[in-house]
Amino acid sequence: MDWTALVLSLKLAAATLVVLLPIGLALARWLAWGRFAGKAWIEAAVVLPLVLPPTVLGYYLLVGVGGGSPIGRWLHETLGVQLTFSFSGLLLASIVFNLPFMVQPVQRAFEAIPRELTEAAAVSGLGFWQTLARVELPLAWPGILSAMVLTFVHTMGEFGVVLMVGGSIPGQTQTIAIAIYDRVQAFDFASADRMALLLLVLSLTAVAASFLASARLVRRR
Amino acid sequence: MIERGRAPVASSGELLPRSAARRRLLRQALATAAAVAAPGLRAQTPAATVAAASDLKFALEEIAADFERAGGARLRLVFGSSGNLSSQILQGAPFHLFLSADEAFVFRLADAGRTVDRGRLYAVGRIGLLVPQGSPLRPDGTLQDLRAAIADGRLRRFAIANPAHAPYGMRAREALQHAGLWDALQPHLVLGENVSQAAQFATAGAVQGGLVAHSIALAPAVARQVRFDLVPAHWHRPLRQRMALLRGAPAAARDFHDHLATPSAQAALARHGFEIPHPPARE
Numbered sequence: 001m002d003w004t005a006l007v008l009s010l011k012l013a014a015a016t017l018v019v020l021l022p023i024g025l026a027l028a029r030w031l032a033w034g035r036f037a038g039k040a041w042i043e044a045a046v047v048l049p050l051v052l053p054p055t056v057l058g059y060y061l062l063v064g065v066g067g068g069s070p071i072g073r074w075l076h077e078t079l080g081v082q083l084t085f086s087f088s089g090l091l092l093a094s095i096v097f098n099l100p101f102m103v104q105p106v107q108r109a110f111e112a113i114p115r116e117l118t119e120a121a122a123v124s125g126l127g128f129w130q131t132l133a134r135v136e137l138p139l140a141w142p143g144i145l146s147a148m149v150l151t152f153v154h155t156m157g158e159f160g161v162v163l164m165v166g167g168s169i170p171g172q173t174q175t176i177a178i179a180i181y182d183r184v185q186a187f188d189f190a191s192a193d194r195m196a197l198l199l200l201v202l203s204l205t206a207v208a209a210s211f212l213a214s215a216r217l218v219r220r221r
Numbered sequence: 222m223i224e225r226g227r228a229p230v231a232s233s234g235e236l237l238p239r240s241a242a243r244r245r246l247l248r249q250a251l252a253t254a255a256a257v258a259a260p261g262l263r264a265q266t267p268a269a270t271v272a273a274a275s276d277l278k279f280a281l282e283e284i285a286a287d288f289e290r291a292g293g294a295r296l297r298l299v300f301g302s303s304g305n306l307s308s309q310i311l312q313g314a315p316f317h318l319f320l321s322a323d324e325a326f327v328f329r330l331a332d333a334g335r336t337v338d339r340g341r342l343y344a345v346g347r348i349g350l351l352v353p354q355g356s357p358l359r360p361d362g363t364l365q366d367l368r369a370a371i372a373d374g375r376l377r378r379f380a381i382a383n384p385a386h387a388p389y390g391m392r393a394r395e396a397l398q399h400a401g402l403w404d405a406l407q408p409h410l411v412l413g414e415n416v417s418q419a420a421q422f423a424t425a426g427a428v429q430g431g432l433v434a435h436s437i438a439l440a441p442a443v444a445r446q447v448r449f450d451l452v453p454a455h456w457h458r459p460l461r462q463r464m465a466l467l468r469g470a471p472a473a474a475r476d477f478h479d480h481l482a483t484p485s486a487q488a489a490l491a492r493h494g495f496e497i498p499h500p501p502a503r504e
Contacts, residue, residue, distance in 0.1 A: 067313030085314040167309050169270060170297050182300075185417045186278055187424065187442035 005179035013155040024102030032110035054160025109143020142214030149210035268294035268473035274322035275417035276434035280493035294473035302415035304386025317474035323388030324463035340465030344495035349451040362450035380431030382416040389416035393432035395457035435494035
């Protein structure tokens with residue numbers, strides 16, 4: 001078992017959640033209730049990481065923010081940040097490829113809220129933030145919960161983009177999914193077995209727990 | 222309809238008497254988890270990162286462990302195909318010492334100004350025919366039986382490293398071209414991302430044979446499951462394995478670079494199937 005890789009994966013998944021949750025909530029609510037020209041294109045762009053080959057995403061990140069690109073050079077010279085082959089680069093990649101996993105379920109949950117309820121809230125004198133906190137978020141909670149679980153588990157398991165943008169540096173960019181690949185190539189099937197089983201159990205448990213929890217939340221209403 | 226918080230979050234009342242026991246159980250579980258995880262977490266951060274060709278996987282892990290035992294710094298080892306590693310270095314990967322399976326990649330980095338100098342030759346690699354147990358192919362380094370197996374249909378799949386970026390793949394192609402088998406083998410070829418993966422295809426029995434590094438065939442986990450025979454060295458250009466320190470390398474990387482020239486490290490390389498250039502010369 002490669003604990004360093006496991007800890008790194010957990011850190012990456014947690015950091016992705018923290019950064020992506022507010023972005024995802026805002027984007028999902030905007031897409032759910034907004035009416036504007038070009039909405040279909042923005043929705044398509046959000047879903048794109050789901051259908052795009054990870055290598056395409058990895059390639060664009062590599063040439064887009066890598067050391068050779070204008071953005072990469074600017075970041076390096078002004079902020080001293082290097083986005084390729086580093087944890088912050090993995091985080092950026094992780095945020096991009098998890099966008100659909102976060103936005104889609106939340107958007108569906110917002111769309112399912114009857115407009116009468118928010119109108120009633122407005123008539124009752126609740127402002128925007130109060131309506132959000134006391135009407136919309138509680139109702140959208142099952143969707144938000146499953147979005148968070150999917151994002152977390154998907155980050156733990158992402159392989160292609162992580163390999164291309166991060167390489168496979170132990171302790172810095174070697175996540176558990178990459179460590180499994182690495183162990184198989186080192187003919188160390190015992191470690192690969194244990195790590196693969198751990199990921200399998202973790203993913204299954206997390207997704208099942210989120211289904212259970214949202215079923216209970218829905219029943220409660 | 223919109224209740225907040227207090228809703229029947231299961232009947233928590235019935236759980237209360239047991240909560241102390243539960244807390245104890247949780248504490249125990251956490252303590253166990255911490256004890257198991259601790260060895261990994263407590264380890265000090267490595268002082269330098271070494272990027273090495275995947276044919277070195279077994280040899281270098283042994284040499285790095287010896288280096289550490291002898292009081293050297295802890296190292297982080299990253300393995301891959303020399304081509305991939307060198308392009309990662311060009312993209313800014315934070316490596317300090319690069320051990321290539323082929324000197325051309327070191328020279329390319331030197332020309333791009335990424336290395337301290339033009340490096341040092343540390344070993345010469347050999348390739349050979351690796352045949353998994355139960356394969357209908359005979360382990361014959363002169364490839365006579367491979368020729369027969371292609372003709373009579375015994376051979377379905379044959380593995381080499383990707384010749385586009387893996388030195389062992391390039392040399393395998395040269396050897397197969399020398400033997401006049403390259404074209405006939407085309408429909409059977411499976412390309413590994415690096416030589417270690419090519420060997421893994423063969424060891425797992427997914428292919429009937431492969432041309433891979435001697436250093437990997439000698440690893441205990443592999444040797445148990447395969448038979449191996451060296452291909453004549455003059456059938457391909459030599460695998461001149463060169464290493465170079467990258468610009469800004471810390472002292473730990475320089476120490477390990479020097480350690481690789483010591484008799485004990487050279488003996489380890491020889492034990493793992495490498496030929497040692499005499500004398501280990503600077504260019």
